[in-house]
Amino acid sequence: MQAFSSRLVWTFPSGTLGELTRAAHERANLVRSTLPDLRSAARDMPPAPLAAEAFATALRGPAIRVIAEVKRASPSKGAINAGIDAASQAAHYAAGGAAAISVLTEPTRFGGSLDDLSAVAARVGVPAIRKDFLVHPVQLWEARVRGATAALLIVRALSPDELPMLMDAARECGLATLVEIRNEAELERALAVGATVIGVNNRNLETLTIDPATAPALIPRIPVHCVAVAESGMQHAHDVTPSALAGADAILVGSAISASADPAAAVRALSGIARSTTARR
16 A cells, blocks of 8 residues: 555545445446456557657656546536537547547546547547546556557546556556545655646536635646646636636646536636646645
């Protein structure tokens, strides 16, 4: 077990995150027997599209980079764009300058699927991230076989044993990780397992409330050798500015651009915002 601060005593998440995490465990249990076949399939594939270092490089620059999310629905908003075609949407995002595409694969509350991930990975030349409530290595191998470059790991959803186990599994199967936090104790846990791309979610996934001050407050505490990503609650350029001034390298945006009639323009409007290069130590 990885050591982490005694300030954090982990408990299973409550609220919406708890429901989704329980459901993720159930889904993982249904497919865990496929792990040997997934490993075998991955061995027959070419190397992962981008190594972890290259994934981080794609999210760095003098201006904010955008991780654009394919998102049909969410627990907080309900239906967003139920008829969205994942591959076409991702192509629009890439045309608008997206540095990476986040693909929701959770089926019940977000309307996603692994087929969406496969379609996006086959369509665009930028990294595809599996965004889901991942709790078992089999889900990472699924992502690898479906063409993902990276996968999201939510620190709050993972026990002190599960987080390092999944980080090790990601390295084994050749996936980069976007490790999501909401407070300093979770940042400590992320750093302890070697996370190099760290997302700060303004949304509390247990209550679904958004505090736009969360990412600007925590991002300066993320070491400069890591990529810092601000997540949730950003619709317009002025929503991005506080995180950019705090030293964020990138933002992850889903609802606003998934609902847009012109997704390429929506991504373009959030790209290129100057970021501070001195706010982080």
